[in-house]
Amino acid sequence: MTTKTKSKKTTKSSPDLSVEICGYRFKNPIWTASGTCGYGEELDTVFDLNRLGAIVTKSITRQPRPGHPTPRCSEEASGMLNAIGLANVGVEKYVTEKLRFLDKYDVGVIVNVAGFNFDEYVEVCAMLADCPRADMIELNISCPNVSTGGIEFGASAKDVERIVKAVKKVFPRPIIPKLSPNVTNIAEIARGAEQGGADAIALINTLIGMTVDIYTRKPNLTNNRGGLSGPAIKPVALSMVNKVYDAVDVPVIGIGGASNAEDVIQFMLCGASAVQLGTALFIQPDLPIKVEQDLKKYLKSQNLSSITDLIGKIEKY
Numbered sequence: 403m404t405t406k407t408k409s410k411k412t413t414k415s416s417p418d419l420s421v422e423i424c425g426y427r428f429k430n431p432i433w434t435a436s437g438t439c440g441y442g443e444e445l446d447t448v449f450d451l452n453r454l455g456a457i458v459t460k461s462i463t464r465q466p467r468p469g470h471p472t473p474r475c476s477e478e479a480s481g482m483l484n485a486i487g488l489a490n491v492g493v494e495k496y497v498t499e500k501l502r503f504l505d506k507y508d509v510g511v512i513v514n515v516a517g518f519n520f521d522e523y524v525e526v527c528a529m530l531a532d533c534p535r536a537d538m539i540e541l542n543i544s545c546p547n548v549s550t551g552g553i554e555f556g557a558s559a560k561d562v563e564r565i566v567k568a569v570k571k572v573f574p575r576p577i578i579p580k581l582s583p584n585v586t587n588i589a590e591i592a593r594g595a596e597q598g599g600a601d602a603i604a605l606i607n608t609l610i611g612m613t614v615d616i617y618t619r620k621p622n623l624t625n626n627r628g629g630l631s632g633p634a635i636k637p638v639a640l641s642m643v644n645k646v647y648d649a650v651d652v653p654v655i656g657i658g659g660a661s662n663a664e665d666v667i668q669f670m671l672c673g674a675s676a677v678q679l680g681t682a683l684f685i686q687p688d689l690p691i692k693v694e695q696d697l698k699k700y701l702k703s704q705n706l707s708s709i710t711d712l713i714g715k716i717e718k719y
């Protein structure tokens with residue numbers, strides 16, 4: 403982050419991976435996606451979390467939640483379907499235990515917040531206001547796996563504007579609404595978020611899907627439906643990121659199926675200032691390290707000194 407990161411001077415042999423988003427400097431554009439790395443503790447056993455640009459933690463709600471009964475994940479062709487149901491420790495335990503764990507790392511901490519009604523979003527964001535370790539909030543208004551809240555707020559530009567405006571009043575640092583792809587006009591929703599005062603916009607959350615066991619004739623998830631993630635959704639995500647990049651002036655954070663450096667580069671060319679790795683972490687938990695190395699190799703091969711030279715540089719027909 404701005405205050406802590408000691409970014410090395412750019413030299414020809416070491417391209418600069420740092421990106422500036424909402425006035426904060428991240429050492430690289432590689433973030434983890436909410437719900438795919440818990441609160442960071444497990445990932446820390448695999449690689450040094452300091453190597454990440456930022457960690458986006460699992461959605462937290464006002465109260466702890468066990469989530470849906472299992473089975474709540476199903477492997478699909480080129481992806482996975484999940485209906486975890488926002489299992490989390492609740493904001494109080496998050497603040498006293500989980501955020502504290504991240505204290506020792508020089509990494510951006512983005513707290514993903516979910517809610518079941520308007521007031522819950524505002525209350526949880528207000529409770530994070532005095533936690534300086536919560537650098538930014540990613541507002542999950544796009545969860546497809548709960549019956550109220552989540553995606554209900556993310557489906558209307560007016561509601562998105564209203565909720566962003568409300569949380570901006572109680573949280574003094576950047577707010578990043580996370581948008582759902584399960585809408586008709588993503589650009590309109592993004593403009594609603596910007597209108598409400600969003601500092602950046604993250605997208606996409608999962609695409610609603612279903613899968614059935616042909617012998618029991620039961621859906622493979624107890625929630626019946628779930629959210630599709632992984633490589634299968636990358637083209638949808640790239641298209642939406644690019645639409646939103648063209649529609650708003652705030653930075654865009656790309657999410658959806660990114661599994662290697664090439665994918666990250668594609669997201670950045672389409673307009674993303676940072677890219678979150680999600681489902682791919684389940685296959686290769688130390689992927690961020692490999693991506694970081696491969697991004698440097700790519701920049702060198704292209705004679706580019708800074709990764710920011712890629713942002714939005716797609717040459718469309």
Ligand SMILES: Cc1cc2nc3c(=O)[nH]c(=O)nc-3n(C[C@H](O)[C@H](O)[C@H](O)COP(=O)(O)O)c2cc1C
Pocket residue numbers: 435436437438460461482484486488514542545580606607608630631632633635657658659660678679680681682
């Ligand atoms: C198991 C699982 C749990 C998730 N939980 C959350 C969550 O709590 N909050 C959230 O905003 N997104 C959640 N997501 C969505 C991811 O953050 C991401 O938006 C989505 O998976 C697309 O990226 P990917 O294809 O790289 O995984 C979850 C995804 C998975 C696979």
